Amino acid sequence: MAVDEGPGTRTAAPTGMPREIWVLVGAAFVIAIGFGLVAPALPAFARSFDVGVTAASFVISLFAVFRLGFAPVSGRLVGRFGELRVYVVGLCISTLSTGACAFAANYWQLLFFRAFGGIGSTMFTVSAISLLVRLAPPAARGRASGMWATGFLLGNIAGPLVGGVLITISLRAPFYVYTVALVVALVLSGLMLRGRTGGSPASDPDAAPAATFRVAWKHPTFRAALAASFANGWTVFGVRVALVPLFVVEILHQREDWAGYALAVFAVGNAAALMVSGRLADRHGRRPPVMAGLVVTALGTGVLGLIGSLPLFLAVSLVCGAGSGLVNPPMTAAVADVIGSKARGGTVLAGFQMAADVGAILGPVLAGAVAETSGFAAAFVLTGAVSALALLFWLRAPETLPGRSSAAVDASAAAAVSDGLTVPGSRGRDTDPSS
Numbered sequence: 001m002a003v004d005e006g007p008g009t010r011t012a013a014p015t016g017m018p019r020e021i022w023v024l025v026g027a028a029f030v031i032a033i034g035f036g037l038v039a040p041a042l043p044a045f046a047r048s049f050d051v052g053v054t055a056a057s058f059v060i061s062l063f064a065v066f067r068l069g070f071a072p073v074s075g076r077l078v079g080r081f082g083e084l085r086v087y088v089v090g091l092c093i094s095t096l097s098t099g100a101c102a103f104a105a106n107y108w109q110l111l112f113f114r115a116f117g118g119i120g121s122t123m124f125t126v127s128a129i130s131l132l133v134r135l136a137p138p139a140a141r142g143r144a145s146g147m148w149a150t151g152f153l154l155g156n157i158a159g160p161l162v163g164g165v166l167i168t169i170s171l172r173a174p175f176y177v178y179t180v181a182l183v184v185a186l187v188l189s190g191l192m193l194r195g196r197t198g199g200s201p202a203s204d205p206d207a208a209p210a211a212t213f214r215v216a217w218k219h220p221t222f223r224a225a226l227a228a229s230f231a232n233g234w235t236v237f238g239v240r241v242a243l244v245p246l247f248v249v250e251i252l253h254q255r256e257d258w259a260g261y262a263l264a265v266f267a268v269g270n271a272a273a274l275m276v277s278g279r280l281a282d283r284h285g286r287r288p289p290v291m292a293g294l295v296v297t298a299l300g301t302g303v304l305g306l307i308g309s310l311p312l313f314l315a316v317s318l319v320c321g322a323g324s325g326l327v328n329p330p331m332t333a334a335v336a337d338v339i340g341s342k343a344r345g346g347t348v349l350a351g352f353q354m355a356a357d358v359g360a361i362l363g364p365v366l367a368g369a370v371a372e373t374s375g376f377a378a379a380f381v382l383t384g385a386v387s388a389l390a391l392l393f394w395l396r397a398p399e400t401l402p403g404r405s406s407a408a409v410d411a412s413a414a415a416a417v418s419d420g421l422t423v424p425g426s427r428g429r430d431t432d433p434s435s
Helices: 019-038 042-047 053-081 083-102 107-135 138-169 173-193 220-250 256-284 287-304 310-339 346-374 376-395 407-417
Strands: none
Touching: 019 083, 019 107, 019 138, 019 173, 042 053, 042 107, 053 083, 053 107, 053 346, 083 107, 083 173, 107 138, 107 310, 107 346, 138 173, 138 256, 138 310, 220 256, 220 287, 220 310, 220 346, 220 376, 256 287, 256 310, 287 310, 287 376, 310 346, 346 376
């Protein structure tokens, strides 16, 4: 059955999910595999230009800084030109950047090309999430978010495995292969999404006024999503990568390969929970899985630093991964509910992404400083406390699942509609002030 939530007609796949969602998921998987390909090669490639460890690390950090800094611009570009154009341009920039890195002749060229890639990365990320918000049926936003996150996760797991093999051939080989992967993602998604995502906002008569970050901030559920996104970035993309390997080697006195196994176990728990969480969010609401995931993450992460046994550490890592998987899809679906199906929410989604990026940048620095001064146990407790703080925001957040009626939602909707924001109401559809 065709699903029509906005401009254009979208054909539903046999599972009931629009085919465009599957295109986005497939592209996410290909892009993530490519990113994972270059991840193990990048530090060594930078070091091959006779620079120190700090300079090599700066190549990685500068990519994240440019992602963070360009996110607001990406959001405004989505609002002005539409998601597909920004998505395609972002992939083109990433393709050119990656190909240029493969031919970098010195450290400064590599630094410049990699920073340029950060701009493309945030452009296609913000636009892809915005497409996901608009194309997914409101009753399936949790599942769509879970599918998209799973595509990225599986790609990030498979990518480093292949990248490790390519490194033995050449340090430049992963960049060649990633460039080809990006070209494939660009051609397939560009062709399969063309004409099926609506035109630019100016030419779309059915589009609602763009949702702005200022107005979205007034919705308590959006503020709760920002807090959870920050905590997720701090815990998953920051502290987990920075401190878990060190803890396994320095405190548990295990070989370096066990650090990789610990990260893999976390990823397994994360993948196992993602799709379950999305279905729970669509059936029972966004709040229950988010709150359960934050509780699990806070408790699990808080005790990691107190564990002295490798098997127990791996078991708790698995649980922490599941906790993170419970949070992600319903959190993204809640932001989609706040934006609505007919409005462009580029600046809202950019702010949502930036919250995770800020957490990923601050988490390793602050938790690392605590680990040096007070020990690993204190650093993991601090990280657990960040998730617990996000949980406090969700305790006061109203449910946003379309069709769920509550006084809190109605009050929030009334306040938001007065400011021109599309918010889920209690009539089983998105409430639009122009309706």
